[in-house]
Amino acid sequence: MNKEETITKLKEIIKPYINNVEAFENLTEATDFIVDLNINSANLIDIMLDLEDAFVIDIENQDMEKMLDVKAALEIIEIKLANK
Amino acid sequence: MIGNDIVDLALALKESNWKRKGYLAKIFTKLEQLLIIKSENPDNMVWNLWSRKEAAYKIFNRNTEVKIYNPIQFKCYDTYKSIGKVMNNGVVYYTKTEINLDYIHTVSVLNITDFESIKLLNRTNEIIKIEGIPYLKVANNKEMNPISISNHGRFEKIVSLF
Numbered sequence: 353m354n355k356e357e358t359i360t361k362l363k364e365i366i367k368p369y370i371n372n373v374e375a376f377e378n379l380t381e382a383t384d385f386i387v388d389l390n391i392n393s394a395n396l397i398d399i400m401l402d403l404e405d406a407f408v409i410d411i412e413n414q415d416m417e418k419m420l421d422v423k424a425a426l427e428i429i430e431i432k433l434a435n436k
Numbered sequence: 437m438i439g440n441d442i443v444d445l446a447l448a449l450k451e452s453n454w455k456r457k458g459y460l461a462k463i464f465t466k467l468e469q470l471l472i473i474k475s476e477n478p479d480n481m482v483w484n485l486w487s488r489k490e491a492a493y494k495i496f497n498r499n500t501e502v503k504i505y506n507p508i509q510f511k512c513y514d515t516y517k518s519i520g521k522v523m524n525n526g527v528v529y530y531t532k533t534e535i536n537l538d539y540i541h542t543v544s545v546l547n548i549t550d551f552e553s554i555k556l557l558n559r560t561n562e563i564i565k566i567e568g569i570p571y572l573k574v575a576n577n578k579e580m581n582p583i584s585i586s587n588h589g590r591f592e593k594i595v596s597l598f
Binding site for chain 2: 387392393394395396397398400401404413416417418419420
């Protein structure tokens with residue numbers, strides 16, 4: 353899976369939880385899930401669980417700690433996929 | 437230093453399904469999960485504990501300027517007492533939680549005596565943000581008072597120390 357495909361899949365997963373459509377449409381690696389997309393912090397857990405299912409990976413607590421923006425999420429997913 | 441967090445219970449019911457597999461284990465310690473499972477009102481206990489963690493995290497974030505997402509590391513204690521505790525990395529955050537049919541609201545402080553000087557504000561007070569962190573402009577004074585703003589669904593709470 354290349355980066356473009358990973359981003360597309362990530363966007364599909366976060367879409368149901370966003371509260372700022374404009375920021376979502378202009379999503380970049382710097383986009384912050386809570387600050388920019390106004391995702392409720394409790395829904396970040398849903399995103400983690402959805403990512404685990406979609407990519408068939410396990411996201412540990414120490415991974416989750418950093419996953420506050422698109423860049424960090426992509427990095428963790430890439431590392432997890434590479435280690436499968 | 438002060439932090440607060442409010443949960444609109446009707447919105448939480450709509451937005452979050454904490455019963456989905458794996459959800460509780462990502463947020464709550466074993467002890468906290470037990471409190472939820474054994475509770476007469478598990479929905480309320482989920483958001484009760486969550487609001488304590490969030491209120492404490494707001495102080496942590498303000499003090500350290502570190503952004504981190506690790507709710508499980510903010511551990512709730514003394515949840516049955518009028519003043520509870522949240523512990524993170526050896527730091528104790530004291531909490532007071534108000535529960536009613538519509539919302540759950542937790543205020544957190546570092547110094548337990550600060551509970552005596554909490555003031556609820558509203559949008560008519562002059563609030564400014566510096567690097568995303570809100571302050572209250574005190575009239576006739578150049579000083580700025582740190583405040584904590586929390587909103588969810590139908591509710592907003594703004595708290596400060598005086």
